[in-house]
Amino acid sequence: MLPAQFRMTRSVDFGTTVSRGVRAAQSTLVVHDLRIHDDVSTSPKIGLVVSKSVGNAVVRHRVSRRLRHVARDVIPDLEPGEQLVIRALPRSASAPSAQLGTELKNALRKARR
Template identity: 60%
Template structure:
């Protein structure tokens, strides 16, 4: 489970991250990352998008649980102002957690490599 301070809950935050963030696609996920200009937040925030294309309610819930667990493992690597949205693709229904974690890490690495110097992870 993601800590409450790291959960993205407002639709405006989701919308801004998806529309203005940097995107990296993987076979089972699409990851959007945006560096927020609000510094009063307590840490990075992560949101999930698991649509009906992934499967029925039970399958979507299983994918959401796996993605929350995977997102929790990468939280220490994110800057406190990072906003990340993970969109599950239909293939994520059959993917195991280690595969999802590897895809998330790959996507975040690709985003960091493309981002300007101000987006690089702190040293």
């Protein structure tokens, strides 16, 4: 589970991160990373986007749970004030959690280059 202090909840934050952040794609997910250097007082925020293209409600909730679990592992790598949006692609429905975790770390590394 992703702790509450690290959850992105405002739609404005989602929109800003997706439009202004650096995009990095993998086969199962897309990461939008926005580093806000002047806002070091807040904790990093992570948001998830799992659309209907991924599957029905049961599949989307399963993918969301797995993404929240693997996102928890990258929290120590994030800087204060950093915002991260993880958008699941349809292939994420059949991908194992280990693959989701590896691709999330690779996408984050790629976005930071």
